[in-house]
Amino acid sequence: MEFPSLRDHNLEGKRVLLRVDINSPIDPRSMEILDDLRIRGHLPTLQALEKSKVAIMAHQSRPGLEDFTTLEKHARRIEELLGRRVKYVDDVFGAAAREEISKLRDGEILVLENVRFCSEEVSDEVTSKPPREQAKTNFVRKLASYVEFFVNDAFAVSHRSQPSVVAFPTVLPSCAGLLMEKEVVNLSRVIESAERPKVFSFGGTKAGDSISVIKSLLDRGIADAVLTSGLVANIFLAARGVEIGAENMETLAKKKLDGQISKARELLEKYGERIVLPMDLAFQGDEGREEAPLADLPNRKVLDIGVETIAQYSKVVREARVVVANGPCGVFESAPFALGTEELVRSIAQRKAFSVIGGGHLSAIAGSLKVAKSVSYISTGGKATLSFLAGEKLPGIEALQGSRKP
Numbered sequence: 001m002e003f004p005s006l007r008d009h010n011l012e013g014k015r016v017l018l019r020v021d022i023n024s025p026i027d028p029r030s031m032e033i034l035d036d037l038r039i040r041g042h043l044p045t046l047q048a049l050e051k052s053k054v055a056i057m058a059h060q061s062r063p064g065l066e067d068f069t070t071l072e073k074h075a076r077r078i079e080e081l082l083g084r085r086v087k088y089v090d091d092v093f094g095a096a097a098r099e100e101i102s103k104l105r106d107g108e109i110l111v112l113e114n115v116r117f118c119s120e121e122v123s124d125e126v127t128s129k130p131p132r133e134q135a136k137t138n139f140v141r142k143l144a145s146y147v148e149f150f151v152n153d154a155f156a157v158s159h160r161s162q163p164s165v166v167a168f169p170t171v172l173p174s175c176a177g178l179l180m181e182k183e184v185v186n187l188s189r190v191i192e193s194a195e196r197p198k199v200f201s202f203g204g205t206k207a208g209d210s211i212s213v214i215k216s217l218l219d220r221g222i223a224d225a226v227l228t229s230g231l232v233a234n235i236f237l238a239a240r241g242v243e244i245g246a247e248n249m250e251t252l253a254k255k256k257l258d259g260q261i262s263k264a265r266e267l268l269e270k271y272g273e274r275i276v277l278p279m280d281l282a283f284q285g286d287e288g289r290e291e292a293p294l295a296d297l298p299n300r301k302v303l304d305i306g307v308e309t310i311a312q313y314s315k316v317v318r319e320a321r322v323v324v325a326n327g328p329c330g331v332f333e334s335a336p337f338a339l340g341t342e343e344l345v346r347s348i349a350q351r352k353a354f355s356v357i358g359g360g361h362l363s364a365i366a367g368s369l370k371v372a373k374s375v376s377y378i379s380t381g382g383k384a385t386l387s388f389l390a391g392e393k394l395p396g397i398e399a400l401q402g403s404r405k406p
């Protein structure tokens with residue numbers, strides 16, 4: 001490992017600040033947690049710390065969004081999953097939080113309030129500074145003086161340069177938690193494995209980020225084939241001159257993705273058929289799902305890839321030795337248009353290749369199809385996973401690499 005690991009430290013009896021990423025989908029009406037994949041991902045680290053005094057630090061959503069809320073329910077869910085009492089305090093670093101941290105006994109766990117309630121965590125003025133400067137915030141100084149060790153298990157937020165992610169390793173002996181380690185090991189295997197062909201599938205809504213990753217994977221000679229769907233496919237189809245219809249072009253413009261078309265054109269010119277585009281697409285018709293070939297697309301919103309494309313993509317996946325999928329192929333929330341995404345996940349699970357799926361949507365589908373166990377690794381990261389695959393340096397990982405020695 002390029003950074004210190006929890007396996008190398010005996011933290012028994014130590015007061016540990018543990019950064020996790022339990023940012024989860026929340027029902028806007030009931031404010032209940034809809035999927036606990038990320039929470040479950042941290043259980044091995046919590047179990048490994050069962051003889052320490054653990055204060056958990058985490059975020060939920062961002063200021064201004066409707067799921068920007070307290071971590072009280074997350075604390076209850078950790079308690080249920082772990083089968084051990086978990087305390088919660090509605091404070092991040094104030095007197096109440098510090099008192100609860102100092103009262104912790106061996107084996108006890110305390111969840112601090114949403115760290116993004118704290119203005120220093122999210123202010124541009126702070127986050128634009130290097131980690132050592134971020135460590136001078138009140139938030140970091142106060143919390144750091146109440147703990148002896150920092151464990152970062154929050155791979156999914158390691159692409160952010162925010163005090164809770166990058167500042168503590170500058171002032172506390174620190175290491176990576178077991179989930180952080182697992183993410184880095186599995187995603188590195190995707191990049192470094194000599195097994196070929198390596199096939200990547202990109203769909204979903206983070207199309208701008210996906211195009212940057214596709215470029216990087218192709219430029220570095222890592223991807224042998226890139227399957228495209230959803231908005232990513234619409235961008236490539238428009239770049240190839242296919243008439244995808246005014247409605248789909250407007251969606252690209254509204255999402256400020258029309259600027260990606262010229263980038264996609266350059267990639268198509270350079271890498272040709274390694275970038276695989278749909279042959280047919282699915283739409284809402286009068287009687288339900290309707291499909292059309294590229295030469296005859298209606299002026300309607302694209303909702304899924306068509307069955308010819310599904311067959312072709314499944315064939316490419318069947319031949320892969322390494323396969324990575326990020327983002328759904330269509331509007332999978334609506335049953336008739338879940339077909340492409342479900343078939344993609346099924347074919348990945350059936351293939352005896354090293355397989356990774358990323359993003360909450362695909363992992364939820366793998367769960368509902370009961371094939372999650374047949375996928376080699378399910379990454380908990382969204383943007384962090386994409387950035388890692390693109391070969392970018394992640395601030396949270398860099399901070400651990402340069403962390404204070406015990």
Ligand code: 3PG
Pocket residue numbers: 021023061062156157160381382383384
């Ligand atoms: C995520 O959901 O990708 C992580 O929790 C990071 O969240 P953010 O994009 O709001 O920083």
